[in-house]
Amino acid sequence: MEDTPAKPPLSEIEPEDCVGVDLGITSYIHTSENLSVDTLDLSDEYDRYAREQRKLDRKEYGSANWEKQRRKVAQTKRTIKRKVRDYQHKLTTWLVTEYDVVAVEDLDVKPMLETSQNAKNKQDAAWSRFIELLEYKADLHGTHVEKVKPAGTTKECAVCGVKTAKPIWVREHSCPACGHQDDRDLNAAKNILSRGLKQIGAGHSESTPVQTALPTFTPQRVAVDAKRVVEAGSPGA
């Protein structure tokens, strides 16, 4: 086994090499640099799976035809898993090679309420595997992954910190206290980055560049199609 590279010391990390990643509802990921990457469309694959499953239900249980059909069902299921996995591999590899610090929500503790409402994209429920993969690759590439508390990342204003409740269909963050406006997911990604930076700065006496990287600017939104990630291997230009 090869030696894994050392993670860069915090004092050497530049603010532009840090990113906050919101694990999405409308997009798969939305970064603090305002890059949103689409959810992989697997509706054809799910349709096929449902079709094969219905065929299986019509076969006589335990018969040779049933067994043959059972294998078909398993195969369509594997195809879905493989495509999701491949997508996650591409995105996590891109994140750990592009950045030195990647902050994400610690979704083990997040109630799955919001994502279960979006049940049509079942792969959305695979976030804990996405994070596991991200952490695994971060170790291989010498990248810091900071898991932060997810509570309030959507409500909080990334500029002034005032909390405003917003229902899921409200896509804009518009702060009643300071007037700051952002895309809802971008605002959340900035909060995630801020929390991650505070976390790695904690217990660190000297001031580091990353501690001053708190995001207040709004870069232009870049929307990346899932197809592009699949074909090009990353959402990067």
Ligand SMILES: [Zn+2]
């Ligand atoms: Zn504000």
